[in-house]
Amino acid sequence: MMLECKNLSKQYKRGVKALDNFSGNFTCGIYGILGPNGAGKSTLLNMMAQLISPTSGKILFGGRDISLLGSEYRKQIGYLPQNPPAYAWMSARQFLEYMYQIKEINGKGHSVDEALEWVELTDRANDRVKNYSGGMRQRLGIAQAVLGKPKILLLDEPTAGLDPRQRALIKNLLRMLAEDTIILLCTHIVSDLADIADEILMIRSGKLLGMLPPDEWLKRLDGKVWWVCENEKYLNDYPTAIRSLRAGQSGLRIISALPPEGAVAAAPTLEDIYLQCFMERCDDE
């Protein structure tokens, strides 16, 4: 089971190029997609969800073009949009039962009760969605996405608005599903991916910068992350410098091939990678 993107490009009418010649192969596992706002992450997911068509290139599932597969492809996907939609006047159970029906799951995969249990909404299943908090709506969105055990899960910001315990819950759920599911996950919460992603894609201005396992990404910064006592000069010299505490002492976290004066080595994190990849872009913006 493989999902292949071949030279995908998307150019909107105003000439904005949201995705530029993107290629990548996805098998079972979790793929985290990182990038700043407007990098093309959601465009990529929307293309995979067939909500928008690529300007050029194609997406293949099992070797066949998804635009030709129609409902055969749609029944394989679960999708969580960026702002999880739901009918506010329905209860969570009614909403999931509705999704169950329009997905035409017919008894296969996971039941509504199971999905509710996974996202810990069983106790509030009969409450109307309009009375839900943002986190609860988010979990409901995830529940509808995993209904019927789809082979491809497309999740746009699944952990947004969730507290740490709920994030852990969702991460556990995704890890469990990843054994036989292709999961593509867009997020800005970089630390979430460090724990669960098999591979991380960095996208900037619609272009794929790289697609590597988290360890490989981290290796790129081995010996390049430093911590120094707070110094205004470094703050200006190093655009990626971030204030951080170390053993109660205020200092700066710096990414640099050469250690600044008085710096001690620090273990690289995915956030460091993110900063290194996108800080220049932020400056441009």
Add this chain to the structure above:
Amino acid sequence: MMNEAKKIFDPFILLFSAVYLIVLLLSLYTHMYYGEYSTRYLSQEIYRYAISKEEPSQWMLQYREEILSRIEEKNEAHQEGLFGKLDAEALVLNRVIKSFSHVEQLQDLWEREAILAQRAAKRGLEPDQSEAIKNAYSSLVAPEYGNYQPFEDLIEWNRSYGWLILVLLCFVCARVYPMEYTTGMSSLLFSVALRPGRIARKKISAVFIFTLGVLTILWASEICIAIYMAGSSRELLQPAQALFCMDASILSLRVWEVILYQYGAAFCLSIFFNGAILFLSAVLRDTMNTLLLGIVVMALPYGLSQIFPTVNLLDARRYLGVTELLQKTDASIYWVSAILTIVGLALAIASILRFRRN
């Protein structure tokens, strides 16, 4: 289909629909007996009493003379008569006499028309048609005396205000598709729903079943109100020519059949209107804009009829009234209904096809 119906007809819409229907029925009720609906009991009594007499017409005339003399000569307008206050009795009696006289004159009217048709045939002017008219008149059956006023009021009310039901349908149809876009559910429906077209079809079915249900409830309630106001239902079975608005018709129709024609016309017009609004809502994806355009669509036939006053069928009210079309006895009522239904269904199907991803 129940799921889609539940989505469209949330409690607010159902409550709004119920209130709207009640207001329409109240409007009909207050239009009965020329707006003097309080004369219901008196009218029923006088009709019942008059019909029980051997010579109802004669008794009516005599009793009216008696009442008028008491009112004019003895100034007893507020005194009690046989059935109620004298002035109210005089008012109702005038109407009863007019109605009875209309029924009595029908036979003469038909005979005159038949003779005219025969003469026309002899002169060679459309002989086949003239012969057919003559035969049609001679086969008509004279209606019995009865209280036709509430049924006439019902038919006239439908002619004037029957279109108001379209406002409710516009309100319902305008949100069928936009609700998916405003809630953001369209992205889910287009990505994970196995057959989005099927969802749209269920929506359309729910709307059309609702339309059928609302019209049936409205018409059944209207007939019940008319029977209640008339005090009996026997007038429904009488020839339609007993109604002033149908006296020149050569069709052998009963009063209930005219009302049924109105129901059919309302349903055909509703199918067209539903289709138009559904299509607009699928294109615009916005409830408010669709509602505004829907109102324009509703006003358009009236505007056109003002510009082209001789073209009867452009005015939805004339079509809904049906009596003018039935009196003409041509097939226009059938082909207009067929066109409205076909175009309405085509627009509804087009709206289904438009309910898809960008």
